[in-house]
Amino acid sequence: MNEYDFSRGGVEKYFRLIEHDLKLLDLLTEKYSSHLEKEDFSDWILTTLFYIACIYLKALFRLYGEDIQSHYALKQQLYTRKELFQIIKPYRHLEEASRDARYEGRVFSSDYIINRLYPKFKIVRDCVVELFSKNRIFNIPQVDPLPLLKRLEERSIS
Amino acid sequence: MSPRLEIKTEFIQSEKSGVSLIEDIWQTPATYLISRLGRPPQVRLIGDRYYPEYLQTIVVLEDDPEELLDKIFSIEVEMRKKFKNINFDLRVCVITSEEEIEKMRQGLLIRYERV
Numbered sequence: 146m147n148e149y150d151f152s153r154g155g156v157e158k159y160f161r162l163i164e165h166d167l168k169l170l171d172l173l174t175e176k177y178s179s180h181l182e183k184e185d186f187s188d189w190i191l192t193t194l195f196y197i198a199c200i201y202l203k204a205l206f207r208l209y210g211e212d213i214q215s216h217y218a219l220k221q222q223l224y225t226r227k228e229l230f231q232i233i234k235p236y237r238h239l240e241e242a243s244r245d246a247r248y249e250g251r252v253f254s255s256d257y258i259i260n261r262l263y264p265k266f267k268i269v270r271d272c273v274v275e276l277f278s279k280n281r282i283f284n285i286p287q288v289d290p291l292p293l294l295k296r297l298e299e300r301s302i303s
Numbered sequence: 304m305s306p307r308l309e310i311k312t313e314f315i316q317s318e319k320s321g322v323s324l325i326e327d328i329w330q331t332p333a334t335y336l337i338s339r340l341g342r343p344p345q346v347r348l349i350g351d352r353y354y355p356e357y358l359q360t361i362v363v364l365e366d367d368p369e370e371l372l373d374k375i376f377s378i379e380v381e382m383r384k385k386f387k388n389i390n391f392d393l394r395v396c397v398i399t400s401e402e403e404i405e406k407m408r409q410g411l412l413i414r415y416e417r418v
Contacts, residue, residue: 217357217390217392224380224383230380233376233380234372234373234376234377237376237379237395238372238376241394241395241396244394244396245396245397245398248396249396249397249398249403251397261369
């Protein structure tokens, strides 16, 4: 088995993980039970969005034969591959916002998530999907969390 | 009136501390960032925190307009090239609480602070 076939086999689990994380986002953005309705889970909504972006990249690096086990290692790869230069800044904004959420308890408005962070997620996703396509792998899920994120707008209006 | 700004210029001259001699002055990723970033009003402080395995450069912002983040992450790309032999982590955080900013200062070697 050559490296390409080996890597291709290894990416499937990440494809499933992307879809699994989207389901978590679905859970986090749906109407909460009454005892939770005043809770603000925008920190974990944003973090889940970041993790999906992260898994897209992890899948890509798996395709390249790299097994990424830390955010630091992922960044190292990001800065050394020319085809990924375009996503460095969008990815870093997602990452730092997620760190603020996890470590500093920062919460985010629906406007910030939808209009500033979602477009950056999309840049990362589209870049990875395109690179998979160039490697003749077309079954990568192109998930779109926007309809789920729009629920936050509806919630803030009501 | 624009806020008074202060740049602290102490440098630790030890390779073990994660600094390098570049262009005849000792620079860390934080001091390089300061020199390239200028003095945007949203930047509260920039400092270094030393861990045994790596150096963490921390930027505390009071707000994060798109242009400022874009500039910081552009400079980070330069920093990755300039300090390629140093394991550093750039942490850009948005903190507005004075109490939290004070906690962030602990253990931080401040390189820049808006006074």
